[in-house]
Amino acid sequence: MSRSRLVLGLVLLLAIAALAAFPAMADRFYLQLVSKIMIMAIFAMSLNLLVGCTGLVSLGHAVFFGLGAYTLMVMSPPDEAASLWLSLPAALAVAGLAALLIGFLVLRSSGVYFIMVTLAFTQMFFYYVTGSKALGGSDGAYIYVKPDAMVLGVTPFSLADRVQFYYVVLLLMAATYLLLRIVLRSPFGHAIQGIRVNERRMRSLGFPTFRYKLASFVIAGTLAGLAGYFDAAQFGFVSPDLFGWRQSGIALMMVILGGMGTLYGPILGAFALVLLQEFLMDQTKHWLLPMGLFIMLAVLALPDGLGGLPGQLRTARRRLAVRRA
Amino acid sequence: MSDSVIFFLIQVLNGVQYGLLLFLVASGLTLIFGIMGIINLAHGSFYMLGAYLAFYFAAHTGSLWLAVLIAVPLAVLLGLVLEGVLFRFLYKRDHLYQVLLTYGLILAFEETRSILFGDDVHGVAVPGFLDFSVRLTGTLSYPAYRLFMSAVCLAVAGGLYLFIQRTRAGMAIRAGSVNREMVQSLGIDIGLVYRLVFALGVALAAFAGMIAAPVASVFPGMGNQILIISFVVVVIGGIGSIKGAFWGALLVGLADTFGQVLAPQIAGMTVYLLMAAVLLWRPSGLFGRAA
Numbered sequence: 204m205s206r207s208r209l210v211l212g213l214v215l216l217l218a219i220a221a222l223a224a225f226p227a228m229a230d231r232f233y234l235q236l237v238s239k240i241m242i243m244a245i246f247a248m249s250l251n252l253l254v255g256c257t258g259l260v261s262l263g264h265a266v267f268f269g270l271g272a273y274t275l276m277v278m279s280p281p282d283e284a285a286s287l288w289l290s291l292p293a294a295l296a297v298a299g300l301a302a303l304l305i306g307f308l309v310l311r312s313s314g315v316y317f318i319m320v321t322l323a324f325t326q327m328f329f330y331y332v333t334g335s336k337a338l339g340g341s342d343g344a345y346i347y348v349k350p351d352a353m354v355l356g357v358t359p360f361s362l363a364d365r366v367q368f369y370y371v372v373l374l375l376m377a378a379t380y381l382l383l384r385i386v387l388r389s390p391f392g393h394a395i396q397g398i399r400v401n402e403r404r405m406r407s408l409g410f411p412t413f414r415y416k417l418a419s420f421v422i423a424g425t426l427a428g429l430a431g432y433f434d435a436a437q438f439g440f441v442s443p444d445l446f447g448w449r450q451s452g453i454a455l456m457m458v459i460l461g462g463m464g465t466l467y468g469p470i471l472g473a474f475a476l477v478l479l480q481e482f483l484m485d486q487t488k489h490w491l492l493p494m495g496l497f498i499m500l501a502v503l504a505l506p507d508g509l510g511g512l513p514g515q516l517r518t519a520r521r522r523l524a525v526r527r528a
Numbered sequence: 529m530s531d532s533v534i535f536f537l538i539q540v541l542n543g544v545q546y547g548l549l550l551f552l553v554a555s556g557l558t559l560i561f562g563i564m565g566i567i568n569l570a571h572g573s574f575y576m577l578g579a580y581l582a583f584y585f586a587a588h589t590g591s592l593w594l595a596v597l598i599a600v601p602l603a604v605l606l607g608l609v610l611e612g613v614l615f616r617f618l619y620k621r622d623h624l625y626q627v628l629l630t631y632g633l634i635l636a637f638e639e640t641r642s643i644l645f646g647d648d649v650h651g652v653a654v655p656g657f658l659d660f661s662v663r664l665t666g667t668l669s670y671p672a673y674r675l676f677m678s679a680v681c682l683a684v685a686g687g688l689y690l691f692i693q694r695t696r697a698g699m700a701i702r703a704g705s706v707n708r709e710m711v712q713s714l715g716i717d718i719g720l721v722y723r724l725v726f727a728l729g730v731a732l733a734a735f736a737g738m739i740a741a742p743v744a745s746v747f748p749g750m751g752n753q754i755l756i757i758s759f760v761v762v763v764i765g766g767i768g769s770i771k772g773a774f775w776g777a778l779l780v781g782l783a784d785t786f787g788q789v790l791a792p793q794i795a796g797m798t799v800y801l802l803m804a805a806v807l808l809w810r811p812s813g814l815f816g817r818a819a
Contacts, residue, residue: 312812316813319763322759327801330796331794331796334795452631455624455628459624495635495636499629502625503617
């Protein structure tokens with residue numbers, strides 16, 4: 204156990220070192236691609252807190268991603284930069300508050316109801332934004348200038364610089380990872396994992412499970428808002444699709460593909476899925492067809508995701524050896 | 529009667545007609561969940577498939593009736609095949625995997641549709657002898673085809689009720705939703721029951737798409753739109769309850785129609801607000817078994 208843990212730690216360190224060294228050798232396209240992947244990884248990690256750790260399968264997580272993105276758009280004056288130090292906390296607050304309100308409603312249901320209700324809420328936001336002229340309607344809206352990090356007359360870094368943007372996102376991804384690690388190892392984290400396994404037992408042990416689930420929902424929503432904010436900052440464009448069920452579905456797929464319940468799984472899943480998407484898009488206009496087939500195949504063949512692949516291969520090999528003997 | 533009363537009645541007719549159509553889709557969704565325990569995101573794709581098949585065959589045969597006659601058996605066949613090669617592997621799996629697999633299926637369906645039919649909006653002509661309006665007053669009238677649709681949906685709903693409540697096969701279906709092992713030990717092939725229920729659900733959704741095609745037209749993404757509204761119906765009515773699906777569908781149909789008339793600014797949101805209210809009041813739906 205401790206050996207595999209050591210290996211995992213080493214692999215993670217190597218991965219971070221590789222990501223930190225990446226800008227030195229990458230061109231513009233790949234730098235932006237990896238920035239995008241890391242933003243999606245933050246989004247997927249936040250969803251994993253719900254799906255993998257608390258046992259809540261949400262199909263509406265994109266709502267908070269979209270809210271983070273749209274908060275930046277609303278707070279960006281035309282042709283001027285919004286202040287990072289104002290707009291980012293605002294985006295997190297909006298996403299977190301929305302998660303509190305929506306969570307209060309949707310957490311009254313569970314299981315398959317929860318899946319349907321979260322999907323319905325995501326659609327409600329989608330329609331609201333599509334119909335709202337002030338928010339740009341179905342065409343979306345542009346953010347012409349990236350948020351400005353100036354504080355007390357000093358600008359410590361610039362998001363407009365591609366390399367610095369990359370490092371900020373890398374730092375945030377690492378920070379999200381560490382934050383979730385701390386959360387999961389706290390008594391709170393143990394409680395929500397207990398809820399995933401058996402909620403009734405936790406309740407009879409005296410845990411106010413509704414409040415624990417709500418807290419988990421709010422943390423996940425806030426982190427999704429963080430991802431959405433940087434997505435909007437990177438591309439300078441928001442559209443109602445950010446709220447769409449497809450966005451939620453992609454995040455869910457990243458969580459499962461990487462290996463549910465582990466902290467690094469969603470990162471792995473984000474890299475695998477976005478790279479696959481880029482590859483397929485290069486091949487054909489109709490990339491969604493092979494993507495859909497891949498997703499179906501992955502669900503049937505890789506129940507524990509890519510992270511569980513070594514274990515799956517080990518059991519298969521053992522079984523083969525037993526059969527031979 | 530004054531025009532405003534007639535106008536109100538027209539909205540009621542529209543709401544009921546939309547609700548009955550939703551029932552055809554939602555009943556399959558709730559049946560498949562209630563009996564097989566499967567949450568099927570691709571259910572809306574069957575509605576879309578029905579509409580596109582109606583469009584294709586109506587264009588080639590010149591008749592919507594012939595198109596329906598050809599397309600319904602095709603939909604049943606597709607249901608049987610999908611159950612055999614995909615869904616049977618999902619019965620024992622967690623909802624999460626069902627969601628993802630059917631999500632992948634939606635992507636595949638949508639893109640196949642795009643390859644075969646393109647991304648344009650298509651229309652299907654209203655059948656000739658129904659292509660007239662019923663006069664209500666000097667200025668207001670109501671299209672006959674919509675009345676016909678409502679009648680057909682009602683007939684299907686009635687047939688479904690009789691089938692499930694009054695026939696032996698229906699009894700097996702109801703029993704299967706309560707206790708799978710017991711049904712099996714009584715000598716009923718539960719696998720066969722599942723296959724039939726799934727095919728029935730697919731056929732209902734596809735049929736809804738076919739008869740809706742002349743009114744709602746045929747366009748990309750139509751399946752997902754109806755899927756999510758059907759989820760709302762099922763959540764409001766209570767999952768697994770056909771009766772719930774029926775009343776939930778009527779409620780949603782009326783709420784959506786009147787939302788568009790009375791509060792056009794938030795028209796798209798009315799049904800979701802309704803759902804939120806029901807959730808606060810009865811978290812397991814109007815006719816659901818209490819959790």
